[in-house]
Amino acid sequence: MTLLHNPVIRGFAPDPSLVRVGDLYYVATSSFEWFPTIPIHRSRDLAHWEYAGHVRGAVPGDSLAGVPDSGGIWAPSLSWDGERFWMVYSVVRSVGTPYFDVDTYVSTATEAGGEWTPPRRLPSHGFDPALFHEEGRLWLLNLQNDHRPGGRRFAGIVLTELDRDTLSQVADTHLLLQHERLIEGPKLVRRDGWYHLVLAEGGTGFEHGVRVARSRGITGPYDLDDRPLLTSRDDPSLPLQKAGHGELIQTPDGDWVLSHLAARPLQTPDGPRCPLGRETAIQAVTWDEAGWPRLRHGGPQPAVEVDVPTPSAEPEPEPPPAAPDESLGWPWSTLRGYADPSWADTTSRPGWIRLTGRHGPESRWAHSLLARRITEHRAEAEVTVEASPRTFTQAAGLVLRYDSEAYLSLDLTWAEPEGEGQHGQQWRGGGRTVLSLVEREEFGTRRAAVVEVDASAPLTLGVTVEDGRARFWYVRQGVRTPVGPPLDFTRLSDDYGSKLRFTGAMAGIHAVDLVDAAFTADFTGFRLTCR
Structure with missing residues (x-):
C-alpha cells in the first residue's frame, strides 16, 4: 500500500x-x-x-x-x-x-x-x-x-x-x-x-x-x-x-x-x-x-x-507538457487572459521579466499580473524590481492577491515631497520614489505605510506569511527592513466579507500605468517558498 x-x-x-x-x-x-x-x-x-x-x-x-x-x-x-x-x-x-x-x-x-x-x-x-x-x-x-x-x-x-x-x-x-x-x-x-x-x-x-x-x-x-x-x-x-x-x-x-x-x-x-x-x-x-x-x-x-493500492507496475512516464513559454508557463498564472508578449516580455532582458503597466489591480479587463498559488499557511515571497515611476499613476511591485477586493501590495511608485499633501500630479518636478504598502478589503483601500527609497538600483521586495499575518519588507544594505505593520493575511480567503468567493490566495508581481500604458518594470529572482 x-x-x-x-x-x-x-x-x-x-x-x-x-x-x-x-x-x-x-x-x-x-x-x-x-x-x-x-x-x-x-x-x-x-x-x-x-x-x-x-x-x-x-x-x-x-x-x-x-x-x-x-x-x-x-x-x-x-x-x-x-x-x-x-x-x-x-x-x-x-x-x-x-x-x-x-x-x-x-x-x-x-x-x-x-x-x-x-x-x-x-x-x-x-x-x-x-x-x-x-x-x-x-x-x-x-x-x-x-x-x-x-x-x-x-x-x-x-x-x-x-x-x-x-x-x-x-x-x-x-x-x-x-x-x-x-x-x-x-x-x-x-x-x-x-x-x-x-x-x-x-x-x-x-x-x-x-x-x-x-x-x-x-x-x-x-x-x-x-x-x-x-x-x-x-x-x-x-x-x-x-x-x-x-x-x-x-x-x-x-x-x-x-x-x-x-x-x-x-x-x-x-x-x-x-x-x-x-x-x-x-x-x-x-x-x-x-x-x-x-x-x-x-x-x-x-x-x-x-x-x-501501490501500482503493480511502473509505466513509462508521459513526456512533460510543453509550456507556452518557458518563463511564463505553469506555475505562473494570469488574470482573464494569457500573458501577452505586449505586456509580459521575457526576451528583451534575459533573466528578467519586463511587465508593461496597464489597468489597476481592481480591473476586470487588463491588469498586468503574474502570480503563483500559495500552498501552505507559512510562506515567503521575494523579487527584485527595477523601475522608475514618474507619477502616482505608475506602480510596480509584489502582491498577495485573492481578488479585486482582497489584496496586499508593496509597490514602487511616486509620491509628493514629504510633508506635502495629495493634490494630484503637479508637474513641477520634485517628488519622491517610495514604497507604498496598500491593503484592500471589501469595504475600502487603506495605505498602511509609505517609505522613501533610493530606486537608482534594483530593489528587493519581500513578504513573510506566518500565523495568519503578512509582514512586508525590503532589503537595504543587505538587511531586511520592515515596511509598515503586519497585515491580516486571512482576509485573502473564501470566508472573509459578504460576497461569494471560490478561489485562493496567490503571490505575484504586477505593474500599473493608468495613463499611458507604457511604463515598464523589470523583475528577476522571484521566489515563493511554502512550508
Missing part, C-alpha cells in the same frame, strides 16, 4: 474531477477567472501528483475580460471514452445574481497535455456539467437553475442525451432528482446494475458534503442514500473542512477511491478562514452490504492520511 497525505494537490485546486486511463490518474480542477484554464494534474499512485497541462483555448477568444471575481470556468468534468479525453465545463459570467449567464462547452483531446479541440457549446441549463459514456451513447448531466422570482437557483439535476458526433440533443431532457437541500456537481457511476449519482451537497462552505443517489435506470427515479458519503460539517476540529464535490473511480486492482475538495482553515477571532482556498483530496472507498459507497475508514469524515 501507498500512504497519501491530503490534500494531494495543495493550494487553490477546487472541484477535482478524477479519471483513470490505464495506469495513470488525471485530475482537472476549476480555474475561475485565472489562466491557464482548467489545470490538469496526473499521478501513477494517487499520492504524488504533477502538472500535466491545461485545456488551452477553453474560452472562445482566449479571454475572460469583464467576468466578475470568482466567475469564469467552474467545475470542469474530465472523462475518457476509451479513445480520447472529454472535458465539459461552464463559463459563468454573472455571480451573485439570479442569472448565472452560463455557457457550457466541451472539448476533446487524445492526450491530456496535448492539443484540445476548439470548444463546442452544449445545452446550458446551469453550471457543474458532466458527461457519462455508456455503450456508445453520450449523456450530459447538469444542474438546473430557475432564475424566476420565487425560483430555486439549485432546482434539480437534469440529464440530456447527446449525439456523439454532432453533440446535438437527441431527446427531451430528464429531471433526475430534486431535493430540499442544495445539490449540485452531478457525476454518474454504474456498478452492479445500479446507476450511482454522486452529488455535491450543501454548498461549497463549511456545510459541504457528498451525497449519493441511485437508480436501476439511467433516467431514474433516483433514491437518495439516507446518510452522506463524505462531510466535515459535524466536526469543526477536523483539519480538513468543507469536504465535498466528489467523484468515484475504480483502480486497476478493483479498489475504489473518491476525489473531493477540502480546505485547511486557520482559526481567527472572527472564525475559521481558508486563505489557501479549496484543495484536492483523495479517500479510499468500500461498498456496504446494501450496495452503497462508504469511506473505508468508517464514517463520513475525511482522513488526512489514506492508504491506497
Whole structure:
C-alpha cells in the first residue's frame, strides 16, 4: 500500500474531477477567472501528483475580460471514452445574481497535455456539467437553475442525451432528482446494475458534503442514500473542512477511491478562514452490504492520511507538457487572459521579466499580473524590481492577491515631497520614489505605510506569511527592513466579507500605468517558498 497525505494537490485546486486511463490518474480542477484554464494534474499512485497541462483555448477568444471575481470556468468534468479525453465545463459570467449567464462547452483531446479541440457549446441549463459514456451513447448531466422570482437557483439535476458526433440533443431532457437541500456537481457511476449519482451537497462552505443517489435506470427515479458519503460539517476540529464535490473511480486492482475538495482553515477571532482556498483530496472507498459507497475508514469524515493500492507496475512516464513559454508557463498564472508578449516580455532582458503597466489591480479587463498559488499557511515571497515611476499613476511591485477586493501590495511608485499633501500630479518636478504598502478589503483601500527609497538600483521586495499575518519588507544594505505593520493575511480567503468567493490566495508581481500604458518594470529572482 501507498500512504497519501491530503490534500494531494495543495493550494487553490477546487472541484477535482478524477479519471483513470490505464495506469495513470488525471485530475482537472476549476480555474475561475485565472489562466491557464482548467489545470490538469496526473499521478501513477494517487499520492504524488504533477502538472500535466491545461485545456488551452477553453474560452472562445482566449479571454475572460469583464467576468466578475470568482466567475469564469467552474467545475470542469474530465472523462475518457476509451479513445480520447472529454472535458465539459461552464463559463459563468454573472455571480451573485439570479442569472448565472452560463455557457457550457466541451472539448476533446487524445492526450491530456496535448492539443484540445476548439470548444463546442452544449445545452446550458446551469453550471457543474458532466458527461457519462455508456455503450456508445453520450449523456450530459447538469444542474438546473430557475432564475424566476420565487425560483430555486439549485432546482434539480437534469440529464440530456447527446449525439456523439454532432453533440446535438437527441431527446427531451430528464429531471433526475430534486431535493430540499442544495445539490449540485452531478457525476454518474454504474456498478452492479445500479446507476450511482454522486452529488455535491450543501454548498461549497463549511456545510459541504457528498451525497449519493441511485437508480436501476439511467433516467431514474433516483433514491437518495439516507446518510452522506463524505462531510466535515459535524466536526469543526477536523483539519480538513468543507469536504465535498466528489467523484468515484475504480483502480486497476478493483479498489475504489473518491476525489473531493477540502480546505485547511486557520482559526481567527472572527472564525475559521481558508486563505489557501479549496484543495484536492483523495479517500479510499468500500461498498456496504446494501450496495452503497462508504469511506473505508468508517464514517463520513475525511482522513488526512489514506492508504491506497501501490501500482503493480511502473509505466513509462508521459513526456512533460510543453509550456507556452518557458518563463511564463505553469506555475505562473494570469488574470482573464494569457500573458501577452505586449505586456509580459521575457526576451528583451534575459533573466528578467519586463511587465508593461496597464489597468489597476481592481480591473476586470487588463491588469498586468503574474502570480503563483500559495500552498501552505507559512510562506515567503521575494523579487527584485527595477523601475522608475514618474507619477502616482505608475506602480510596480509584489502582491498577495485573492481578488479585486482582497489584496496586499508593496509597490514602487511616486509620491509628493514629504510633508506635502495629495493634490494630484503637479508637474513641477520634485517628488519622491517610495514604497507604498496598500491593503484592500471589501469595504475600502487603506495605505498602511509609505517609505522613501533610493530606486537608482534594483530593489528587493519581500513578504513573510506566518500565523495568519503578512509582514512586508525590503532589503537595504543587505538587511531586511520592515515596511509598515503586519497585515491580516486571512482576509485573502473564501470566508472573509459578504460576497461569494471560490478561489485562493496567490503571490505575484504586477505593474500599473493608468495613463499611458507604457511604463515598464523589470523583475528577476522571484521566489515563493511554502512550508
